Amino acid sequence: MTQLEYAKKGIITEEMRRVAADEKVTVEFIISKMAAGEIVITKNKNHSKVKPTGIGAGLKTKVNANIGSSQDVCDIKMELEKLELCVKHGADAVMDLSTGGDIREIRKKIVEASPVPIGTVPIYQTMVDIKRDGRGLKEMTGDDLFKTIEEHGEQGVDFITVHCGITKNTVNELLQQGRLLNIVSRGGSMHAAWILNNEKENPLFEQYDRLLDIAYKYDMTLSLGDGMRPGCLSDATDRAQIHELISLGALAKRAYDKNVQVMIEGPGHMPLNQIAMNMQIQKKLCNNAPFYVLGPLVTDIAPGYDHITAAIGGALAAASGADFLCYVTAAEHLKLPGAEEVKEGVIVSRIAAHAADIAKGIPGAIEWDNKMAEARKKLDWDAQIKLAINPERAKKMRESSRPAAEDVCTMCGELCAIKEMNTALQNRVLDNHKKK
Amino acid sequence: MTQLEYAKKGIITEEMRRVAADEKVTVEFIISKMAAGEIVITKNKNHSKVKPTGIGAGLKTKVNANIGSSQDVCDIKMELEKLELCVKHGADAVMDLSTGGDIREIRKKIVEASPVPIGTVPIYQTMVDIKRDGRGLKEMTGDDLFKTIEEHGEQGVDFITVHCGITKNTVNELLQQGRLLNIVSRGGSMHAAWILNNEKENPLFEQYDRLLDIAYKYDMTLSLGDGMRPGCLSDATDRAQIHELISLGALAKRAYDKNVQVMIEGPGHMPLNQIAMNMQIQKKLCNNAPFYVLGPLVTDIAPGYDHITAAIGGALAAASGADFLCYVTAAEHLKLPGAEEVKEGVIVSRIAAHAADIAKGIPGAIEWDNKMAEARKKLDWDAQIKLAINPERAKKMRESSRPAAEDVCTMCGELCAIKEMNTALQNRVLDNHKKK
Numbered sequence: 051m052t053q054l055e056y057a058k059k060g061i062i063t064e065e066m067r068r069v070a071a072d073e074k075v076t077v078e079f080i081i082s083k084m085a086a087g088e089i090v091i092t093k094n095k096n097h098s099k100v101k102p103t104g105i106g107a108g109l110k111t112k113v114n115a116n117i118g119s120s121q122d123v124c125d126i127k128m129e130l131e132k133l134e135l136c137v138k139h140g141a142d143a144v145m146d147l148s149t150g151g152d153i154r155e156i157r158k159k160i161v162e163a164s165p166v167p168i169g170t171v172p173i174y175q176t177m178v179d180i181k182r183d184g185r186g187l188k189e190m191t192g193d194d195l196f197k198t199i200e201e202h203g204e205q206g207v208d209f210i211t212v213h214c215g216i217t218k219n220t221v222n223e224l225l226q227q228g229r230l231l232n233i234v235s236r237g238g239s240m241h242a243a244w245i246l247n248n249e250k251e252n253p254l255f256e257q258y259d260r261l262l263d264i265a266y267k268y269d270m271t272l273s274l275g276d277g278m279r280p281g282c283l284s285d286a287t288d289r290a291q292i293h294e295l296i297s298l299g300a301l302a303k304r305a306y307d308k309n310v311q312v313m314i315e316g317p318g319h320m321p322l323n324q325i326a327m328n329m330q331i332q333k334k335l336c337n338n339a340p341f342y343v344l345g346p347l348v349t350d351i352a353p354g355y356d357h358i359t360a361a362i363g364g365a366l367a368a369a370s371g372a373d374f375l376c377y378v379t380a381a382e383h384l385k386l387p388g389a390e391e392v393k394e395g396v397i398v399s400r401i402a403a404h405a406a407d408i409a410k411g412i413p414g415a416i417e418w419d420n421k422m423a424e425a426r427k428k429l430d431w432d433a434q435i436k437l438a439i440n441p442e443r444a445k446k447m448r449e450s451s452r453p454a455a456e457d458v459c460t461m462c463g464e465l466c467a468i469k470e471m472n473t474a475l476q477n478r479v480l481d482n483h484k485k486k
Numbered sequence: 487m488t489q490l491e492y493a494k495k496g497i498i499t500e501e502m503r504r505v506a507a508d509e510k511v512t513v514e515f516i517i518s519k520m521a522a523g524e525i526v527i528t529k530n531k532n533h534s535k536v537k538p539t540g541i542g543a544g545l546k547t548k549v550n551a552n553i554g555s556s557q558d559v560c561d562i563k564m565e566l567e568k569l570e571l572c573v574k575h576g577a578d579a580v581m582d583l584s585t586g587g588d589i590r591e592i593r594k595k596i597v598e599a600s601p602v603p604i605g606t607v608p609i610y611q612t613m614v615d616i617k618r619d620g621r622g623l624k625e626m627t628g629d630d631l632f633k634t635i636e637e638h639g640e641q642g643v644d645f646i647t648v649h650c651g652i653t654k655n656t657v658n659e660l661l662q663q664g665r666l667l668n669i670v671s672r673g674g675s676m677h678a679a680w681i682l683n684n685e686k687e688n689p690l691f692e693q694y695d696r697l698l699d700i701a702y703k704y705d706m707t708l709s710l711g712d713g714m715r716p717g718c719l720s721d722a723t724d725r726a727q728i729h730e731l732i733s734l735g736a737l738a739k740r741a742y743d744k745n746v747q748v749m750i751e752g753p754g755h756m757p758l759n760q761i762a763m764n765m766q767i768q769k770k771l772c773n774n775a776p777f778y779v780l781g782p783l784v785t786d787i788a789p790g791y792d793h794i795t796a797a798i799g800g801a802l803a804a805a806s807g808a809d810f811l812c813y814v815t816a817a818e819h820l821k822l823p824g825a826e827e828v829k830e831g832v833i834v835s836r837i838a839a840h841a842a843d844i845a846k847g848i849p850g851a852i853e854w855d856n857k858m859a860e861a862r863k864k865l866d867w868d869a870q871i872k873l874a875i876n877p878e879r880a881k882k883m884r885e886s887s888r889p890a891a892e893d894v895c896t897m898c899g900e901l902c903a904i905k906e907m908n909t910a911l912q913n914r915v916l917d918n919h920k921k922k
Contacts, residue, residue, distance in 0.1 A: 282859030423718030
């Protein structure tokens, strides 16, 4: 049985208890939201050591970090180092998107080493395998895809991105409408190109029940990919994107009915003023299934800073209902991220998620900020550094510029507003005391 | 006459023409919004070389960068270097907040060297002068303050922050209500401490007409400071903050009536879900005067990353009506920023402003993004780098990791989605052609 099936039957599992404890909510809340399809617990039955992680309504916004080799940059040691950095800096999940080197071996090592859920995009491996066989994309078969998916399930992958919504219909919608930047999703473009070349239907759509059977077997959560996600601001919220979202809603319902856990992926590049609306329409069309967004990036003009364009969009998206943020690194649009960019990407994405959690009133979120405010009022620098999301960085920065007086910083020195007010209010208390 | 006075009389000035051209709007739009008090042009009559800069409704969101020495770190060369970096990277205005060394000399050099408007907070200099005289804050007089303000006007400062809204009433509101972090505005804390120590009214409030006369004389824009801005998320949108805002609205009206250009300063630290509402209430209470915000910072727990917490809040604030963003650097809450932090602060704040301009539909904003999208579609890397907000950084990142094929990047290599779709669509066109 899957976690969803247990929830529907009212049976509380150990996984649900652990998620409830982590999230500071009742297990009754967890099971009722799971039974409604609004929370998933990503944990493959074969991934024994993984921490069961709840994603969805009323829970802390989760952060995913993408790692993995590419055809140009392939170093298994570096990928394991990235995994370690992701976990150390608080990523809730990691996707291994390797496309270079011995992909199976890299994934095996990552799944084994990871205490957090691991996601993949099986079509990447399928494509690499086909090319190594000397076949072209056009020759890919449904069997190729399902064979890879089964392998990922067997290996213990906790969630997979599957682009079931790229269909002949959505591709036609795209062609008729036109777009500045067509498709920027890798998996999406592979399926679309396959459909265009073969004039056939997407096997993941046509044989969706076969996919559901595999996912059910391993309790592998399906993450329905948004192959039509906009790749630039001007393509956002167009007919191709929403057409696909409608399909994803219907497919999510079919997964739910077959007791397969499911979440939906979302944009992408998007003007800030369209983000809240996109979160609402996704939740509505997909029966409130958990929403997993990449960005959204609120401008296209900042390569080198896309961890920040994504943090702006991600904070707003999560505050408007998104449950799971896929980080974007500073290297996006330029190169495969290195270890430092991965680390910073996780931290910045966690900042966005936390800001959203405060806005959503998630239990425990604002308490962290209140502790920082108290440390600031007391001019307690050790506490401020300990409470910082990245204490190493805060400490290094402060130490690089020491003030003459230990209780302030070199920005304001003795003109510190907090110190000024602490003194003024203390004097007032003393004055009032004397008057009495 | 001030620019506001000309606008009210329907006289188009050279400054208005230049602003209209820069903003790609008609001069009629500028003059009508100026006459309504919804746009200011910051340009002191004595600052001849400065570019007249429009701030307000319907215009590009502007970015201010704070520079200046502190008591712990004072290096005039470094401050001029910071100014140069600010201008190079697109800051629309710079505030010199120097509190260390020869403040007059630093300001003189900065005003002379700057092509963008310069702002100051005169009470900082007043405080430093008083301490050098051997007096305490309590001994400060109204004359001390007005003497400094006159000096700044004479020197060519284009806008000044004045904390006229810190009054006996607002301070009482603060004391009665209580706060986690009292006052974090430096100028605000000085005025509040002075009021508490002397049990007298704020001279800037009591002798407000004297302030207006000086501002009028130089056409120096008043930026009504928000001394009660929240210093942590839990203090946001409380009675003290809104009480002060009500006063600022009334004071803005008095300035407008006396033909003094005026804008309003705003928070601060603030949960994401309170930002839009704060922009609306400011615009309503202050007759749509331009709104100048510091941040808002959407979480307190990220010292070392406050350029990012501010970019998240700033983008949302500007999209919701704020006209002018004061940057925050990564050094905030830790130390006086150095040159690199200043530079990055400007760039990140410009990203936030630009994202907001797209959302607001500011003329010309989305075109930049569309050009980037076109360059990406063509896999034209030179164009992508040229169009990047920081071409140096984009170039360096790409060059640090070269792909085997020149037209892609090391993230996806030959699995590039854009390339895949370009090929698939080209094949389709060829197929269709053959069929015909």
